[in-house]
Amino acid sequence: MKTYLECIPCFVRHALDVGKITGADVKIQEQLMREVLVSLSKIDMSKPPPYTAKHIHSLIRKITNNPDPYKEIKIRHNKLAIKIYPKLKSMVMNSQDPLNTAMRLAMAGNVIDLGVKNNITEQEIENSISQVVSHPIVGDFQLLKKQIKNSKNILYLADNAGEIVFDKIFIEEIGPEKITLAVRGGPIINDATIYDAEFCNLDKIVNVIDNGADAPGTILEECKQEFLNIFWNSDLIIAKGQGNFESLSNVKHNIFFLFKAKCNVIANHANVQVGSYVLTQPLNEDKGD
């Protein structure tokens, strides 16, 4: 997916938010905003938004001298999700279709997206859980179910810290033995890294690798060879979150994207309503990308 003009104000607002999160002096925040504006004025609109987000975060890290502005927030979200885990597990065990419920909960976890929103409360996560369990999903769950059954090597692309605990529930239902879980190669926004996967004990149940890149998505040309080998040799890829959809929506492979469409740009691109829980595959038409 290309970058749309509508993404630009969102990048600027996000840079402002991150500047505040770093706690940097207001003069440093001002310098950051000025440099982000210059950088955005040269943006390559043909690249997906995570490409630009990566460059903005590289500026943020340099200017604020903070290698991981979301470190504490990520730990908080991991802890919050771990606390909810037994309840989620019990929902799955008591449901008529555990795989479907587990997939829905993985989607519910996708509300923990600080690229779109600045913070998330326990109440918002609880609301998301209640909503997604009864809400219609846009997409073909039966097709995914069949593909999961027939696949021997599944690559699961994680999205955010905290959210990965919700993914754990889904992974446990799919069968962890045939899954590789991929996280980002370095800190970027609140995206899950190896640290988060280990914090949430994902590494105890599934093979975890990092993709070697620090974009808030999966930009294949920036990922390491080991990851790419697994990517292209997988029978099925389950990709969580807007960032993975943005960066892989035109890649011809057996990918199922699972995310909540949180903004107009993504919703239009995926041809759904804002707020929808979406299960979709790579787009056939290129939508002008």
Add this chain to the structure above:
Amino acid sequence: MKTYLECIPCFVRHALDVGKITGADVKIQEQLMREVLVSLSKIDMSKPPPYTAKHIHSLIRKITNNPDPYKEIKIRHNKLAIKIYPKLKSMVMNSQDPLNTAMRLAMAGNVIDLGVKNNITEQEIENSISQVVSHPIVGDFQLLKKQIKNSKNILYLADNAGEIVFDKIFIEEIGPEKITLAVRGGPIINDATIYDAEFCNLDKIVNVIDNGADAPGTILEECKQEFLNIFWNSDLIIAKGQGNFESLSNVKHNIFFLFKAKCNVIANHANVQVGSYVLTQPLNEDKGD
């Protein structure tokens, strides 16, 4: 008031909105966004936001080759307000305190602010009217009433097209014979100009001048001498809208600002809650400006 970092994403979103309103080709809109980003990267944060908005709109006019992107919207808002006028007039005539009701209606008209929001519906105006009639006003109405009574020369600084019909109601209660109504010197966003004042027949009841400048506020150093003479010789100035507050909040003169605080930055600067209907005077402390 200075420009806050929080204003920057708002400027960018506004530029995007105006680009769309002009109906320019998406390539032109992209060029516009790039030039606005470069311009904002050099922003003078010590100046009030209308100063920057003026420069952004100058870029918009140049790049889109459109001298007045809001022309049709302004006409629509003028017509909408003229349609509501008899109802407003009747509300004032049937109220226990006509001056107070008229002032509240003038505040209600300030929801027609397309610098903050992209469009306004008849329903939103109706809601604003119902709300402001019963809503507590932050400020000292009795002091304003006393000042109005004691003043011989009142300068009324208008804000937006459409809104000026609501101002007309207030002006009629104050006494048009002692009022000069000032509008902007050229098209800027949906701010009222001489054209709008004449369209709404304000010129039939009150002396109307333009301030000689095309900022969405009153930047004194850019206003023409004739306006400045009236400004400094007035016993009392009634200034409508956020833009006039932003540009005059530190000017030492007998000014009463009337506006709805529509964003966090303004609300914090005026020390009120977002959404408040505010009647305030120039701030004593300079709040770091």
